[in-house]
Amino acid sequence: MLPFALIRSSFRRIGLLVLPAALVATVAVTPRMETANAQNNGQRALTIRADIQQANANTGIVTAKGNVQLSYPAREIQATAEQAQYYSRQRRIVLSGNVYVLQQGNSLRANSITYLMDEGRFVALPQAQQQVESIFLVPETDAAPPNALQTFSGN
Helix, strand or coil, X not given: CEEHHHHXXXXXXXXXXXXXXXXXXEEEECCCCCCCCHHHCCCEEEEXXXXXXXXXXXXXXXXXXXXXXXXXXXHCEEEEEEEEEEECCCCEEEEEEEEEEEECCEEEEEEEEEEECCCCXXXXXXXXXXXXXXXXXXXXXXXXXXXXXXXXXXX
């Protein structure tokens, strides 16, 4: 894996770096909260795998295209898409093209999904005349639901 710090030092000199096919880039994400982990200087790994990746030092945007796979273990997020853009300065990720996101067993499918990192919030948009699909795991309660026939028995 190629750490983002290495990518960053490389593209400072040339402005824009196009990374080879099937490259894995690991980006260090610094949380804004004061709960920084001493072992990793408060940074959490965001790993993006794709056929092609570009990083722009002037804008702070990393673009991944083709068979994109994203992993953000700190938030238990895994995603696939045709394209991903990580906006390091705005701390957001925009996934587009047949997007599938899985977080703690819950899933989201859409044409475009934006993940706002500081808010921990997803914004999903469908393709024209289609819908966004969400599947949520609903925990079972210990109490059994009342039987509808008993509840409305007329007694």
